[in-house]
Amino acid sequence: MLHTNTNNIWAPDYSVHPGEVLEEHLEVRGLNQAAFARLCGITPKHVSEIINGKNPITSDTALIFEKVLGVSASIWSGIAADWQLFQAKEKEKRTAQHCAEWVKIFPSDFLKKLKSVVGTDAVALRNAILSFFGVGSEAAYKSRWARRCAAYRHSPTFTSQDAALSVWLRLGEIEAEKLELPPFSRAKLKAAILEIRPLTLLPQADYMPRIKSILRECGVAFIITPCIKGAPVSGATHKATNGRYIIQASLRHKTNDHFWFTLFHEIGHLMLHGDKIFIEGNSASPSDANQQYEHQADEFSTKILLNAKPLDVFPQTRENILAFSRRLGIHPGIVVGMLQHRRSLAWNKFSDLKLKMAEDSL
Structure with a gap:
């Protein structure tokens, strides 16, 4: 909204x-x-x-x-x-005569909704955009949002994709700021991982509110914000203006294997890297430093999901995958997704074991 x-x-x-x-x-x-x-x-x-x-x-x-x-x-x-x-x-x-060009960098769907409120005048749109982002000028927007969108990329150039990404991040921030959260506790988050992991076996309608509640107790807002045009992002870890931590997911791939890996990946960023911002799934190249952070978060998510055990489903039959998943205590779709990602398993093989995610059940 x-x-x-x-x-x-x-x-x-x-x-x-x-x-x-x-x-x-x-x-x-x-x-x-x-x-x-x-x-x-x-x-x-x-x-x-x-x-x-x-x-x-x-x-x-x-x-x-x-x-x-x-x-x-x-x-x-x-x-x-x-x-x-x-x-x-x-x-x-x-x-603000230049504002007509500045306004154009933002997604058309986003502008359409603003126009329904303030009309089509470029200055009115510019002011509505600044109000949406909670800043007073284009320079303030660039300082807070453009920099954070490009913080982990090789290219310093701000693009329309970055503008779309900033809208997506701000939507999550607005929702997070509505929540009353305790101060962030890394110790509580570490303990919460063991409570969240078994939820992979539950239906989405059951585990989604549980995840939100558990993370809220740790001082983390867990927000689902569907993808918007121009921002092909799957998840992000960032901070709201009130200083609260946010894990934001888009359900971009709409399957449970991607969702769970992304969730623990973002939790890994909070556990390992503190208050830096991380954006997953954008097409721009990350910086060398961020590649290292991403690799560490991937390893963290893999370790949690596999319970620190090697992914050794051989031969790769449906029965072996189901048995291996039962031993791990996680949903078999996650194992299938990890095998497919490692190219140990064809992309279309056993994909029926992965569950579809539904945005309308959030």
Whole structure:
């Protein structure tokens, strides 16, 4: 679900300068600026500068005008605040002329949903995107999101794929920020692995809420966010703006072998690598350092799933795979997937043992 800070309030695209309002009040009362200045106890120059927009109406001045003109100080302050906000918005429009091109880097489906809320104006879309990401400018977006998307790649170039990836990550972050979590505990997470592993034998509808509950107790938000166009990602480990850890999965491959391997892979990152961000399944090449981290997380996941035993299903018959899985206490589809990944088993052989994942049951 998209999240913006857009409220259903009336917001006119114009504002009246407070000096104009003051000038009208003086005309109605037949007061010139000098006479009004004497009544207020301020200089005629000060009054002239307010009327001509060279000096603002301060809170002190608003209180004086209330006594002299009988118009509430809050009204004068409101008129002045409305004018200042209008001027700021106009300045933002002038400095955001480039925003039409910036907006285009984001996924079309994402933009379509925003347009249904704010319309098609490029500046409005730009502001809605910034609101969605919780930042105040394109530079702030780039600092927080573009860098993290490219942090583990050889190429520093930010692409439309990175923009899509940042949307996917932000969707997970928004959901995670809704949760009340205890502080992250590595010790609890280590113990939780033994509790999570046997869940591979349960149906998805049973194990998914259990995983979320167990990880929540460890201070980790487990979020399922379906893939979005342009971001072929299977999982990620990252931190929300409130500092909470997130394991985010997409169910991209929609089979239980991929899901369980990815889950323990991401848990491995938290156990081994701390608060670095890891994104799995994107097409860009990871950096050399990240390749090492990925290899370590793969080994961690393999060790957990195989219970530190070698993958030695020979000969590779259905009966042997089922028996081996029973000895390990994991679902046979996971063993099939690992054998296929190692190319010890043809991709189409025994694939019926792997279970399909359903997004609508989450």
